[in-house]
Amino acid sequence: MLDWFRRWLGYPEGAGGLLTSGGSAASIDAFVAAREAAGNPERPSVYMSDQSHSAQARAAMIVGVGREAIRQIPTDGAFRLDMAALARAVAEDRDAGLTPMTVCANGGTTSTGAIDPLHAMADLCRAQDIWLHVDAAYGGFAAITKKGGELLSGIERADSVGLDPHKWLFQPYEVGCLLVKDARTLESAFAFHPTVLQDTVWGANHPNLGDRGLQLSRAFRALKIWMSIQTFGMFAFRRAVSKGMELARRAEEYAQESRTLELLAPASLGIVCMRLNPESADLEDDTLEEVNREVLARLFWEDRAFVSSTSLRGTFSLRLCIINHSTGWDDVRETLEAMERFGEDALAA
Numbered sequence: 001m002l003d004w005f006r007r008w009l010g011y012p013e014g015a016g017g018l019l020t021s022g023g024s025a026a027s028i029d030a031f032v033a034a035r036e037a038a039g040n041p042e043r044p045s046v047y048m049s050d051q052s053h054s055a056q057a058r059a060a061m062i063v064g065v066g067r068e069a070i071r072q073i074p075t076d077g078a079f080r081l082d083m084a085a086l087a088r089a090v091a092e093d094r095d096a097g098l099t100p101m102t103v104c105a106n107g108g109t110t111s112t113g114a115i116d117p118l119h120a121m122a123d124l125c126r127a128q129d130i131w132l133h134v135d136a137a138y139g140g141f142a143a144i145t146k147k148g149g150e151l152l153s154g155i156e157r158a159d160s161v162g163l164d165p166h167k168w169l170f171q172p173y174e175v176g177c178l179l180v181k182d183a184r185t186l187e188s189a190f191a192f193h194p195t196v197l198q199d200t201v202w203g204a205n206h207p208n209l210g211d212r213g214l215q216l217s218r219a220f221r222a223l224k225i226w227m228s229i230q231t232f233g234m235f236a237f238r239r240a241v242s243k244g245m246e247l248a249r250r251a252e253e254y255a256q257e258s259r260t261l262e263l264l265a266p267a268s269l270g271i272v273c274m275r276l277n278p279e280s281a282d283l284e285d286d287t288l289e290e291v292n293r294e295v296l297a298r299l300f301w302e303d304r305a306f307v308s309s310t311s312l313r314g315t316f317s318l319r320l321c322i323i324n325h326s327t328g329w330d331d332v333r334e335t336l337e338a339m340e341r342f343g344e345d346a347l348a349a
């Protein structure tokens, strides 16, 4: 199973990892390995964008990085990490006596699906000898499609990648995954060989997954992934992921043409963010937030669709994340039409 993932990401042989409860646990294991690789520095610092999932900052804190040494780097208009700001932060921290330990890139942010500049981040990390982790919990499995593979180019240069099969590989909770480019980095961080477990050591061809992360007794998480891929075939998975991206793009187009919807972030992977903001109405942000909250609640309570919301630089946004394999254009179009209709109702009230 792990070897399939390794190949999908373009990782070399010798890469390896483990299945975890989810993306948060994968990040903790990655940061422990990164700390070990950096020689367990006294004053480590980590870097991530201001769009990174809170799981990354939490993982950094758990491995002992002080809150004041967790740098949230600003992002550009498309919510991708600003490279110049990252390089500046790393240089300033080195001058201040900190040890830059991990740069954490997004392989699809949760809010907008933005993908950070992976090649540029890999270049910086190589030059500065910093561990590069890619949080691809949401977006990583786009790599099974041609377009997704192109968008995620550079992910194969990371020291570690977090993935969530329970997101875009359509699996039931819980199953996450951490892959590291060199499986030995995980084992040197985690392996213990107490005598009471000596009967479980079967040699190099039987990696002991308990030596690769924080969990010892483990569920057979690989089974559901393996079975669903055997049952439906990779073609079905590729088609479902591609369709999610295509539907997000069509929803973006719809919003651009609509007189009542305002696009707030470009479609990226399977996510597109927008709000109700009729051209003719000239409304303040506070009023728009009220209207959009009302639209969101009606979509949910009237069983139209499970749209979520986010805040983009302080602006309340509706967030369509198309991640169900059975969603089709009719579902998305009807959702967008309902958004427009509910918005008009809210404004008329």
Ligand SMILES: Cc1ncc(COP(=O)(O)O)c(C=O)c1O
Binding pocket: 021, 022, 023, 024, 025, 053, 055, 108, 109, 110, 135, 136, 137, 138, 164, 176
């Ligand atoms: C980009 C990203 N990273 C990390 C996580 C955390 O993953 P989990 O909930 O599987 O712990 C999520 C979502 O939950 C996510 O979207």
